[in-house]
Structures are given as C-alpha cells and as structure tokens.
Amino acid sequence: MNKQPRQRIVLKVGSALIAPDRQGCSSRYLLAIAQFIVRCRAKGIQTILVSSGSIAAGAHRFPLKPGSEVNSPEAQVVLKKAMAAAGQTEMMATWDKFFDFPTAQILLTHGDLRDRERYLSIRETVFTLLDHDILPILNENDTVTTDALKVGDNDNLSAMVAAAADANTLVICSDIDGLYNKNPHLHSDAELLPEVNKIDATIYAMAGGSHSDVGTGGMRTKIEAAEKASSHGIDTYIVNGFKEESFNALLSGRNPGTLFRASETPLQERMHWLTHTVRAQGEVIVTSDEVMDSAKDCAELSSNEVLEVKGNFAAGDTILLCSDDGTRLAKARSNYSSRLLSFIAEQEDPELADSFTDSLGGIVSEKDIALLCKTPQLEK
Ligand SMILES: Nc1ncnc2c1ncn2[C@@H]1O[C@H](COP(=O)(O)OP(=O)(O)O)[C@@H](O)[C@H]1O
Numbered sequence: 363m364n365k366q367p368r369q370r371i372v373l374k375v376g377s378a379l380i381a382p383d384r385q386g387c388s389s390r391y392l393l394a395i396a397q398f399i400v401r402c403r404a405k406g407i408q409t410i411l412v413s414s415g416s417i418a419a420g421a422h423r424f425p426l427k428p429g430s431e432v433n434s435p436e437a438q439v440v441l442k443k444a445m446a447a448a449g450q451t452e453m454m455a456t457w458d459k460f461f462d463f464p465t466a467q468i469l470l471t472h473g474d475l476r477d478r479e480r481y482l483s484i485r486e487t488v489f490t491l492l493d494h495d496i497l498p499i500l501n502e503n504d505t506v507t508t509d510a511l512k513v514g515d516n517d518n519l520s521a522m523v524a525a526a527a528d529a530n531t532l533v534i535c536s537d538i539d540g541l542y543n544k545n546p547h548l549h550s551d552a553e554l555l556p557e558v559n560k561i562d563a564t565i566y567a568m569a570g571g572s573h574s575d576v577g578t579g580g581m582r583t584k585i586e587a588a589e590k591a592s593s594h595g596i597d598t599y600i601v602n603g604f605k606e607e608s609f610n611a612l613l614s615g616r617n618p619g620t621l622f623r624a625s626e627t628p629l630q631e632r633m634h635w636l637t638h639t640v641r642a643q644g645e646v647i648v649t650s651d652e653v654m655d656s657a658k659d660c661a662e663l664s665s666n667e668v669l670e671v672k673g674n675f676a677a678g679d680t681i682l683l684c685s686d687d688g689t690r691l692a693k694a695r696s697n698y699s700s701r702l703l704s705f706i707a708e709q710e711d712p713e714l715a716d717s718f719t720d721s722l723g724g725i726v727s728e729k730d731i732a733l734l735c736k737t738p739q740l741e742k
C-alpha cells in the first residue's frame with residue numbers, strides 16, 4: 363500500500379467470508395480481517411468496511427417449511443430481502459464484538475449515491491465518523507431496494523464508497539487469490555496476474571461470474587470496481603480473504619493478490635461521480651458529424667443537431683449524448699425534460715427552437731459533462 367500521509371482504506375468483504383457455511387455469521391475468517399482493521403488503525407490508516415453477507419448470514423433463519431417451496435423468482439427476491447433484514451443485525455453484532463472502538467452502520471442504495479445531495483451527505487457522514495475514530499460499516503440496503511434503485515453488487519458499491527470517501531486504497535477480500543487469466547474453477551492451468559496497469563477489454567474477457575451460491579458478480583464486478591477506483595486515483599487489491607497471510611502481506615507492503623494501479627491522471631471528484639456513480643436516465647442522439655471532444659463542444663449543442671430523444675427523463679437527470687452510429691460521446695446533466703427537448707427538436711422553424719434555448723439555456727451545461735471517449739468501459 364502506498365505510504366502517503368493520511369492513508370484511507372476501504373476494505374470490502376465478500377459473503378463467503380461472513381457466513382461460509384450458511385449457518386449464520388462465523389468468526390472463522392472475520393477474526394483475521396478484524397485484526398487487519400485494528401492494525402491499520404494502529405498505524406494511523408483510516409479504515410472503512412464494506413461488508414457483504416447480510417443475505418448469507420440471515421439465510422439460516424428461514425428454514426424451508428415442508429411443502430412451502432419458494433419457486434418463483436419474485437418469491438425468492440422477497441425471501442432474500444427478509445434474509446438481508448435478519449442477517450444485517452447479526453452481521454453488525456458479529457463485527458462489533460471484534461472491536462474495542464465503536465462501529466456505525468450505513469445502508470444505502472444506488473438511489474442515494476446518484477442523488478448529488480444525498481451522495482454529499484453520505485460523504486460528510488463518513489468523514490465525521492472517521493474524525494471520531496468510529497469504524498463505518500456499509501452495505502447495500504437490500505431490503506428496500508428495487509432493480510431500478512440498486513447497485514446490485516458490493517464490488518461496485520465499494521468502489522463508489524472509496525471514491526466518495528477519497529480513499530487511497532481499495533482492498534477487495536474474496537474467496538480466491540486474485541484475478542487469473544481465466545476462471546481457475548474451470549481451467550486448471552489458469553495463472554494469477556500479480557499486477558494490472560491498464561483495464562481494457564482483454565482484462566474484462568478474463569473475468570467470469572461467480573461459482574458460489576452466496577457471491578454476486580464474480581470477477582467481472584471486481585474489475586468494474588477496480589476501473590472505477592483507478593480512475594479516482596485509488597489502488598485496488600483483490601486478495602484472498604480466507605488466508606491470514608494476505609493481511610500480513612498487505613501490512614508489510616507486499617502484494618498478496620492482484621494489484622490494479624491507480625490512474626496517474628485521476629478524474630476530479632464531481633466528474634468521477636458523474637462518470638462512474640450516476641446512471642443515465644435517457645439518451646439524446648445527435649448528428650454524427652458533430653465534433654464533441656470537449657465539454658465546451660457538448661455545451662454548445664443546439665436543438666437542430668438533435669435527431670432523437672430516447673427514454674423518459676426530467677430536467678436535472680443525467681443523459682447520454684450519442685451519435686447516430688451508436689458512439690457514446692458524453693454523459694451529462696440535462697437542462698430539459700425529455701418531453702420538452704423532443705418538442706423543441708421537432709420544431710421545423712430553427713428560430714422558434716432557438717428561442718427556447720435562448721431563454722432556457724443550453725441542452726446541457728459545461729460544468730456537468732463527462733466525456734466518454736476518455737473512459738470507454740464505463741456505463742453499465
Ligand atoms: N479470471 C478469474 N479469476 C479469478 N476468479 C474468477 C475469474 N473468473 C471468474 N472467477 C470467479 O469469481 C469468484 C469470486 O467472486 P464472487 O464469487 O462474487 O465472490 P465474492 O463473494 O468474494 O464477491 C471466484 O471464486 C471465481 O469463481
């Protein structure tokens with residue numbers, strides 16, 4: 363881990379480490395992880411925990427009653443939400459007993475992270491907890507979230523948290539040593555990659571899904587997380603959380619798994635949030651002869667260059683600007699609702715269209731534009 367003053371680590375712990383036997387929380391692997399947190403704090407490294415495992419921890423409270431199989435996917439979602447509610451308290455109580463300092467629980471959804479005010483409020487809360495030596499423990503609020511509102515996996519969530527908390531390092535503790543060149547559960551000749559300097563399509567092609575019944579996302583979501591973290595100037599390690607040696611290595615400055623190096627040209631906080639945390643609510647297709655390689659070019663976009671407005675968005679929502687050949691040009695906050703923008707774009711008389719933009723301003727404003735040509739993999 364780098365040796366800058368004021369180090370801040372986000373540690374993400376996967377479900378298999380919390381409840382390895384699905385018989386509630388187990389201390390088997392958590393003790394070594396808790397010791398790592400204690401030792402980091404003793405070294406003056408601020409630590410934030412993103413803990414998966416509420417569903418895995420709560421599962422044992424819901425034994426199947428005879429004749430009451432949960433068949434439909436909808437019923438399984440409802441059951442998992444109840445498991446998360448029951449397991450979350452058990453998990454917090456388990457973490458709490460390892461520490462002689464206070465812990466604090468933060469449960470959030472993507473709906474909280476993509477709203478700028480709520481995002482800033484989460485950020486302030488985390489900073490205040492750290493200032494008071496309280497360990498923040500975060501998880502997705504699985505019980506209340508819906509498909510449209512969830513992050514969906516804690517790898518991406520941990521990277522969003524690491525960026526929001528201005529961390530220097532993200533450590534993803536998994537059930538495997540790191541990223542292999544192919545899924546080692548399927549290929550016996552797979553080789554571990556100790557370091558990745560650039561995340562591109564070849565790295566994504568190596569990453570498969572999860573093989574366990576408690577993990578979510580497998581290696582793919584870990585690469586997405588590393589990409590988000592790297593572009594905020596954060597080093598990301600994927601390490602084996604089953605092995606105590608992983609933590610000893612990290613503390614002595616060695617790399618026990620795969621290290622994804624931080625970008626040397628990180629995005630500034632607001633741009634990172636727009637690029638990697640917010641999701642687009644709609645698309646605006648513009649004529650492909652538009653050159654949009656600066657925020658100024660995007661801000662100068664006029665309604666007669668708009669070919670199509672897709673999706674249903676309100677003024678202030680985030681949209682993708684795309685050319686008609688499908689290229690994603692930029693992500694930006696729209697100053698118009700989809701209905702108003704469609705109406706203006708359909709006007710045959712360019713003067714009438716211009717009169718709207720003259721009085722209401724540009725389609726997007728320069729300060730809220732993230733150019734996508736520089737970060738091609740993003741946008742889930
Ligand atoms: N290229 C790869 N290298 C390592 N693991 C991979 C790879 N592709 C897929 N995987 C799978 O990803 C799993 C880790 O992710 P996951 O099951 O979601 O665990 P966690 O609960 O730690 O998030 C590994 O156990 C492995 O099955």
Ligand SMILES: N[C@@H](CCC(=O)OP(=O)(O)O)C(=O)O
Binds near residue numbers: 375417502576
């Ligand atoms: N929020 C869920 C965990 C989701 C998740 O990403 O799990 P994992 O792949 O084990 O890190 C829970 O607490 O059960």
